[in-house]
Amino acid sequence: MSKTTIPTGGITDATIATGDIAADAVTNTIIADSLVQGIAAVWIKQDFNAPATDDSLNVSGTTDNALGDFTVTINTDMGNANYAITGMASRNANSLNYHVVMIHDSADPAAGSYRLRCSDVSGNDKDAQHVSTAVHGDLA
Amino acid sequence: MNQEQIKTPNFQNTHVYKRLVWAKENLKKYYSDYRIVYEDNVDECAKIMTPDPNWMACALQGGILPPLEAYFKLKEDEKKPNFERHSRGYLLHNSKPVKAMTEEQAVEYLIKKDCPESVWKNYNKSNKLKMIICKKNQLPSNRKWRNTWKIKEELVSEDN
Secondary structure: OOOOOOOOOOOOOOOOOHHHOOOOOOOHHHHHHHHHHHOOOEEEEEEOOOOEEEEEEOEEEEEEEEOOEEEEEEOOOEOOOOOEEEEEEOOOOOOOOOEEEEEOOOOOOEOOEEEEEEEEOOOOEOOOOOEEEEEEOOEO | OOHHHOOOOOOOOOOHHHHHHHHHHHOOOOOOOEEEEEOOOOOOOOEEEEEOHHHHHHHHHOOOOOOHHHHHHHHHHHHOOOOOOOOOOHHHHHOOOOOOOOHHHHHHHHHHHHOOHHHHOOOOOOOOOOEEEEEHHHOOOOOOOHHHOOOOOOOOOOOO
16 A cells, blocks of 8 residues: 655645546445444433333334333334444433443343443332433444 | 435346435335234243334335345254354345335335234134234333333224
């Protein structure tokens, strides 16, 4: 691979002329592949209290299993169950209890869904008002 | 934004994730009042499935979601003992997308996609219904006794 040195003066608007970029040099496919690897494959912001989905991407539905216990079903499946889930839950108004959200201990994640458990710091299941989760990994 | 005037691009052979990004930018979320209540374990309370508002917008628009058969085939692959990762994702992306559905058809599609097969295939085959479709306002209005919710014993299927 050749190495390009950036001149001291930096790159001005005129440094790269439009003609220097071949048509289709950057295809949508390349951009899409990079994005799929780099951005969240799934994200959702839920209200366990309502319960309701405030907004989401790549989710087909949610299942309210019990108090503080929800399953998120994925629209475009992940490649397998080895993906990373990050999440955050809020403290409810007028409550001293902080909430945490975690992968539910009774169900391993699957390519098409993951189950969440929301509890207070004492381990009691709770419905937090704001529960956000995002998934990074390979899509099917 | 007038959803009725938006034409869905030809999405066959397009990654479903890209279709969903397009839908999120172009379609208005649709909050369905339908809820799917089901019981898949006699020792647990009833579960309530809610269609995602972005997903429902895609279902009503048409030309975005893959056919159910593609999901079924991926589920079959996942059950195989030597499954490591999906190698037939193209079934989702390359199959002809399903046409616009009514809200009721979309709910039926979602049940078959996301509810356990043991529930929807035999929902009315035992003494008690395993699954019902209801409206949001038919559910209890607060979640105080959430872990005791069950489908009423006296409910019977209209199919019987």
